[in-house]
Amino acid sequence: MANEKTIWEKLQAIDRRVLYTLLMVIATVSLFFKVNVPTKPGQPTKDLYRLLVDDEALPEGSTVILQSDWTQSTRGESAGQMEALLRILMRRNIKFALLSVADPQAPLVARNVIRAINLERKAKNQREYQVWEDYVNLGYFPNAEGTSNAIAANFKTAVAGRKETPPGSATPLDVFQSPVLSKVSKVEDVPVYINVTGSKTSNILIERLGGRVPFAALVTGVMGPETLNYYQSGQVKGVAIGLNGVAEMESLMEKGLVETGKPEVKSFAGETNYGRGMAYYLALHTCLVLMIVAVVVGNVAMVAARKKK
Amino acid sequence: MIPWLAQAPAAPALNMWNAPAGTPEIWMKVGIAMLAGFGLLAALIAAPTRLRRPISGAFIFLAGLFWVLVFLFPKPIDSQTPHEQRPRGFVQDVSFWLADAIPVVSNFSNILTAFILGLGVFSLVRIHLMRVAKKQNDWPFSVVLLVSMVAMATFGYWDWKTRLDLGGAKVDEAWPLAAYGKDLLFDGMLQVMEAAMFSLIAFFILSAAYRAFRIRSVEATILLCAALIAMLNLMGAVVVTWDGMIESFGKDNAFVMNFTLSSVAGFIRDNLQTPGIRAIDFGIGLGALAMGLRLWLSLERVGGN
Numbered sequence: 001m002a003n004e005k006t007i008w009e010k011l012q013a014i015d016r017r018v019l020y021t022l023l024m025v026i027a028t029v030s031l032f033f034k035v036n037v038p039t040k041p042g043q044p045t046k047d048l049y050r051l052l053v054d055d056e057a058l059p060e061g062s063t064v065i066l067q068s069d070w071t072q073s074t075r076g077e078s079a080g081q082m083e084a085l086l087r088i089l090m091r092r093n094i095k096f097a098l099l100s101v102a103d104p105q106a107p108l109v110a111r112n113v114i115r116a117i118n119l120e121r122k123a124k125n126q127r128e129y130q131v132w133e134d135y136v137n138l139g140y141f142p143n144a145e146g147t148s149n150a151i152a153a154n155f156k157t158a159v160a161g162r163k164e165t166p167p168g169s170a171t172p173l174d175v176f177q178s179p180v181l182s183k184v185s186k187v188e189d190v191p192v193y194i195n196v197t198g199s200k201t202s203n204i205l206i207e208r209l210g211g212r213v214p215f216a217a218l219v220t221g222v223m224g225p226e227t228l229n230y231y232q233s234g235q236v237k238g239v240a241i242g243l244n245g246v247a248e249m250e251s252l253m254e255k256g257l258v259e260t261g262k263p264e265v266k267s268f269a270g271e272t273n274y275g276r277g278m279a280y281y282l283a284l285h286t287c288l289v290l291m292i293v294a295v296v297v298g299n300v301a302m303v304a305a306r307k308k309k
Numbered sequence: 310m311i312p313w314l315a316q317a318p319a320a321p322a323l324n325m326w327n328a329p330a331g332t333p334e335i336w337m338k339v340g341i342a343m344l345a346g347f348g349l350l351a352a353l354i355a356a357p358t359r360l361r362r363p364i365s366g367a368f369i370f371l372a373g374l375f376w377v378l379v380f381l382f383p384k385p386i387d388s389q390t391p392h393e394q395r396p397r398g399f400v401q402d403v404s405f406w407l408a409d410a411i412p413v414v415s416n417f418s419n420i421l422t423a424f425i426l427g428l429g430v431f432s433l434v435r436i437h438l439m440r441v442a443k444k445q446n447d448w449p450f451s452v453v454l455l456v457s458m459v460a461m462a463t464f465g466y467w468d469w470k471t472r473l474d475l476g477g478a479k480v481d482e483a484w485p486l487a488a489y490g491k492d493l494l495f496d497g498m499l500q501v502m503e504a505a506m507f508s509l510i511a512f513f514i515l516s517a518a519y520r521a522f523r524i525r526s527v528e529a530t531i532l533l534c535a536a537l538i539a540m541l542n543l544m545g546a547v548v549v550t551w552d553g554m555i556e557s558f559g560k561d562n563a564f565v566m567n568f569t570l571s572s573v574a575g576f577i578r579d580n581l582q583t584p585g586i587r588a589i590d591f592g593i594g595l596g597a598l599a600m601g602l603r604l605w606l607s608l609e610r611v612g613g614n
Contacts, residue, residue, distance in 0.1 A: 042575075073503050147415060150416070160412070229586060247545060298519050303524075
């Protein structure tokens with residue numbers, strides 16, 4: 001049997017269906033276990049948390065612009081980021097103006113997350129965030145570059161004409177009459193501009209906002225390395241990258257942040273802090289272990305086969 | 310300066326291109342814009358072929374010129390300075406005019422992009438209707454697409470209108486058929502399918518990593534090691550365990566602390582990965598600039614020309 005493959009040759013060419021099945025089983029099974037996996041937050045996530053929770057950087061009750069540019073295709077990462085962000089904003093009574101430039105579905109997806117977090121708060125007898133009073137939805141703008149330029153030049157005219165219906169009213173009113181945007185006319189009037197994105201809209205914003213306002217980004221793992229360029233240059237004040245970033249954010253929300261030479265940032269211990277990030281974090285671990293094992297097996301088999309020859 | 314691109318300085322922020330929603334004025338302007346648009350399109354179609362390129366080139370140049378000026382011209386310190394308090398002079402006037410015009414021109418581009426979306430929908434419907442009418446290959450899939458599209462648009466619009474009439478909170482409480490239909494189609498089907506489609510990438514990544522990450526050369530070995538460290542650094546449990554172990558050897562020893570996983574991964578990220586991406590981005594930027602210049606100045610060669 002001269003043509004029969006050795007074990008090493010077989011291990012170098014594992015059928016892709018075997019790998020797919022293993023991945024499917026491992027990812028699925030991991031999701032059934034609720035484990036708080038330990039994390040060691042990186043500096044970009046720590047800076048983001050400080051920016052969002054520190055009262056000096058973002059005073060309680062102030063207004064931020066929240067640009068939500070993700071849909072369900074990046075739900076694994078972006079939904080957890082959005083949830084963690086909204087939990088922080090709502091706990092600190094931060095008002096927000098929501099807009100999207102990346103995808104027509106994005107505003108609806110964002111509204112669904114707001115509704116989910118509101119239900120969570122309702123179940124805990126906490127105040128629900130109200131449209132008009134606490135947030136306004138500016139909607140979808142189909143041209144990312146043009147809209148970002150307009151926002152940088154003149155926020156008020158860039159979103160002019162957008163309306164929202166106050167609760168208990170049948171007439172939509174101009175969003176600038178709402179408590180959310182009544183004191184905002186230019187982008188410099190908000191303490192932080194936040195972008196949750198599954199694409200490169202954060203880059204487009206950074207290039208056009210040009211340091212007019214502290215900018216924070218919550219991006220997918222794919223966009224992370226590119227966004228770190230702007231973090232290193234100081235154009236982005238804090239970044240949460242991918243699912244790892246969500247788990248780190250949730251961990252910081254639970255434990256708070258203590259850094260040498262900087263004031264301590266409070267935690268939200270006792271609240272619902274661990275959410276989608278920690279729910280998926282074990283699956284991330286097991287899937288990465290599978291990938292590492294697969295790569296190691298392939299290489300060991302290759303070296304062993306060569307030695308045998 | 311020409312006032313027709315400037316936004317009114319005070320609320321309501323209107324200019325000659327817009328008007329309050331629902332008024333006869335806005336409908337008249339929409340009508341005039343539609344007529345002008347169709348007229349321009351007809352004129353372009355009627356124009357001799359050799360004239361079309363210079364005409365479209367002139368439009369492209371004008372559109373690009375605005376943004377080039379915005380980028381290169383000195384900017385006003387505060388574009389929202391009231392008109393009567395603005396400094397006077399040619400440079401100041403131009404810079405304020407440009408700043409005032411940005412939202413208006415951006416709205417033009419937003420509207421154009423929205424038209425492109427509409428054009429996409431029109432094209433999709435036309436192609437699939439023809440496929441169904443002629444019973445071409447896989448025409449039942451075209452029927453599914455068209456039915457899905459109409460159903461999604463109908464329920465989406467119905468839900469939007471109901472929320473507008475009743476208010477979002479009341480709709481969430483009463484949960485009428487419109488909300489149920491939208492929820493089933495959008496959240497229950499489209500969103501889930503989209504997430505499922507994207508998650509397929511994980512399977513391909515695993516298979517590709519298994520086959521491609523082989524230590525066949527020095528470069529491949531370096532790449533593999535860097536990738537392994539990056540992957541390990543994504544696993545909080547591994548980082549905490551490894552770093553804790555290193556710290557137990559010598560927390561006060563700066564040299565030993567270099568071997569924590571977060572330090573090694575941080576070194577690779579900050580000194581190798583990010584500068585590499587920066588260099589690539591810089592190259593892409595230069596390429597985009599060259600391509601942009603060629604498009605702006607109509608230097609791109611057209612096929613057969």
